[in-house]
Amino acid sequence: MTIKTGTRRKSRELALQMLFQMDMGKQSADHVEKTFWAERKDLEEEVRSFAIDLFHVAEKRSEEIDKLIEKHAEHWRMERMAAVDRNILRGACAEFMGFPKTPKPVVINESLEIARRFSSPESVQFINGVLDSVARELDAERKKKS
Structure with missing residues (x-):
């Protein structure tokens, strides 16, 4: 099933909001998940489903993702980054x-x-630089494995 770009973007924004809530609200x-979706019952299932999937990958692999981000965000520790920025980075990573078939340039854009x-x-420039660097590393790792 093909999902429209606008649908995917909405899902990514919702995943960001959940990550932000988890991060800032500890x-x-x-x-x-329970509180976030309680007031958002009118969303299309594909929007909700992809947002939840992204959130789950980010949460389950959070340690690995945070280490990867810190490695590529030279001179920046996660706690020093703006909360929105670090959670955009987490969602993209x-x-x-979790979705390697989605082209990395699409995820970055x-x-x-x-x-x-x-x-x-x-x-925007900071996020672009970090994600570009992360994408190159992940591509290099994938090529080594194949």
């Missing part, structure tokens, strides 16, 4: 890892569009 993934909406202009 809440468990289960709690976030989760998509890189979508993340930049979301950053333009939710973050600062300076953050």
Whole structure:
């Protein structure tokens, strides 16, 4: 089944919001999922489903994702990054890892569009640089394995 770009972007934005809620509220993934969706019952199932899938990958692989981000965000620790930025990065890395068939340039571009909406202009460049570097590393690792 093909999912429209707008549908995917909405899912990515919702996943970002869940990650942000978990991060800033210091809440468990289960709690976030229950409270987040309680007021969003009118969404299309494919939007909701992809958002949940992204959130689950980001949550389950959070340690690995955070290490990867810190490695590529030179001179930046996760806790020093703007909360929105680190969660955009987490969502994108989760998509890189959990949905490898989605082209990395698409994931990066979508993340930049979301950053333009939710973050600062300076953050867009930062996010682009980090994600580009992460994508190159993941591609190199994938080539080594094949």
